[in-house]
Amino acid sequence: MxxxxxxxxxxxxxxxxxxxxxxxxxxxxxxxxxxxxxxxxxxxxxxxxxxxxxxxxxxxxxxxxxxxxxxxxxxxxxxxxxxxxxxxxxxxxxxxxxxxxxxxxxxxxxxxxxxxxxxxxxxxxxxxxxxxxxxAGFMQSHLLPVDTVRAEGAWYGMTGDGASGFIDAADIAAVAAHVLTTDGHEGATYEVTGPESISMPQAAAQLSEVIGGDVRYVDVPADGFRANLAGAGLPDWLADSLVALYGAIRAGHAATVTNEVEKATGRPARPYRQFAENHRDAFAAA
Ligand SMILES: NC(=O)c1ccc[n+]([C@@H]2O[C@H](COP(=O)([O-])OP(=O)(O)OC[C@H]3O[C@@H](n4cnc5c(N)ncnc54)[C@H](OP(=O)(O)O)[C@@H]3O)[C@@H](O)[C@H]2O)c1
CATH class of the missing domain: 3.40.50.720 (NAD(P)-binding Rossmann-like Domain)
Incomplete structure (x- = not known):
């Protein structure tokens, strides 16, 4: 069990x-x-x-x-x-x-x-x-600002051109299912990422293509970004953690890509475009 x-x-x-x-x-x-x-x-x-x-x-x-x-x-x-x-x-x-x-x-x-x-x-x-x-960071986190994307066609961030190996949560689940139902993983630590390292401007461009609209990535300074997070009601620990995380992405420290999803499932991890297509309706009014 x-x-x-x-x-x-x-x-x-x-x-x-x-x-x-x-x-x-x-x-x-x-x-x-x-x-x-x-x-x-x-x-x-x-x-x-x-x-x-x-x-x-x-x-x-x-x-x-x-x-x-x-x-x-x-x-x-x-x-x-x-x-x-x-x-x-x-x-x-x-x-x-x-x-x-x-x-x-x-x-x-x-x-x-x-x-x-x-x-x-x-x-x-x-x-x-x-x-x-x-x-790595979940692609599903990109659904959080969807109301702003729909209302303004703008996606605010602070990661500049820094890229990250965002992963679809469904692929994390696939790796977890493999580890839970097969042997040979004793003591292992698996770093699990998507198939590519992608920046927010690239993600916004892919979303634009998929929904046939215009999603603009708007880079804002860290102080302003943190103030927005606090204004949206995020607790201090989370606002501070996200600013630190996005600063690391901006500096190019989160671009690692691994093939653990493919090793576990026998197929490549889902690319960002597939995530965008699966969630087209959520972003569609942009
Ligand atoms: N978001 C990212 O980009 C990211 C990246 C890497 C790692 N992570 C890690 O991923 C984890 C979050 O995964 P997730 O996004 O799948 O979580 P999630 O969507 O926030 O779901 C949390 C789950 O825990 C349950 N839960 C909440 N409080 C509980 C409590 N007191 N007792 C028992 N169950 C409780 C929730 O049930 P109810 O909904 O019924 O409360 C829900 O099933 C965190 O450890 C985070 O650090 C996140």
């Missing part, structure tokens, strides 16, 4: 159908009533659970041999996932597959990269079988 946490989120909701296709026995943590229905629609067993209520994790992990560990980025993340790893060890789980982030490091200026480094170290030392997946 595989326990999937984060099952109703961006990666988890793509993972459940792949595991179902593979005939895996899956239990998934439901954080809400709506989540239960989404989980059961994929033929998985839904179990109520909350990372902040350890007893629910104990119940959810009982009888599971593998766990997919994912929780949302937050200052509480490291504490939550460290505890979940300990509970997995006590429950006799054989293998934990943890979703981390590319660039996870204790001295990163990005909060989420420091929290993932803490979680990854804890997992490596926990005495439980494990595999760590470190994805």
């Amino acid at each position: 595989i326990l999937v946490t984060g099952a109703t989120g961006t990666v988890g909701s793509a993972l459940l159908p792949i595991l179902a296709e593979r005939g895996a026995s899956v239990r998934a943590l439901a954080h809400s009533q709506a989540g239960r229905a989404a989980i059961e629609a994929h033929g998985a067993e839904a179990v109520d659970g909350d990372f902040d209520r350890p007893e629910t994790l104990e119940r959810a992990m009982a009888g599971c041999d593998r766990v997919f560990l994912l929780s949302p980025a937050s200052p509480a993340q490291a504490g939550r996932e460290r505890r979940a790893i300990d509970i997995a060890g006590q429950a006799g789980v054989a293998h934990v597959v943890a979703l981390s982030v590319m660039g996870a490091s204790h001295d990163s200026p990005m909060g989420f990269a420091r929290w993932h480094a803490e979680i990854d170290d804890h997992l490596a030392a926990a005495g439980v079988g494990h595999t760590i997946l470190r994805p």
Whole structure:
């Protein structure tokens, strides 16, 4: 039995159908009533659970041999996932597959990269079988400013011509499904990216072609960009982390591309154009 946490989120909701296709026995943590229905629609067993209520994790992990560990980025993340790893060890789980982030490091200026480094170290030392997946930025994050893109035909950013190996969350899910259902990944860390390194102006150009409209990438100074994020209600830790991340992309430090998706699935990772085509309607009014 595989326990999937984060099952109703961006990666988890793509993972459940792949595991179902593979005939895996899956239990998934439901954080809400709506989540239960989404989980059961994929033929998985839904179990109520909350990372902040350890007893629910104990119940959810009982009888599971593998766990997919994912929780949302937050200052509480490291504490939550460290505890979940300990509970997995006590429950006799054989293998934990943890979703981390590319660039996870204790001295990163990005909060989420420091929290993932803490979680990854804890997992490596926990005495439980494990595999760590470190994805690049999700293409799906580009859906967040879609209202502005639709209203203004403008996409504001601060990455200049810096490129990044953005990955479709469906490909992260495909790699996770492979690792969860095959052997030979013990102790491995996989850096998972899309097939190409692409800049925001290039992404905007591809979106323009796909929707037959004009999406202009507008580069703004870091201070103004951060003020916009704060104005949109993002907490300080997230605004600061994103500014640090986009600064790193701008400086060319996030352009790495790997072939882990192809190694795991036997086909190349989905290119940005395919993501744009799959989400044409979301951007279409631009
Ligand atoms: N976005 C990126 O570009 C990027 C890049 C690399 C790595 N990552 C990492 O990816 C992870 C986020 O993945 P995602 O985007 O798939 O997540 P997501 O869409 O935010 O989904 C989070 C999932 O966790 C559940 N959840 C939230 N709070 C919970 C709690 N207290 N107890 C139990 N479950 C809870 C949510 O359920 P409900 O919806 O029902 O609350 C949902 O299923 C983070 O670790 C992040 O650091 C992100």
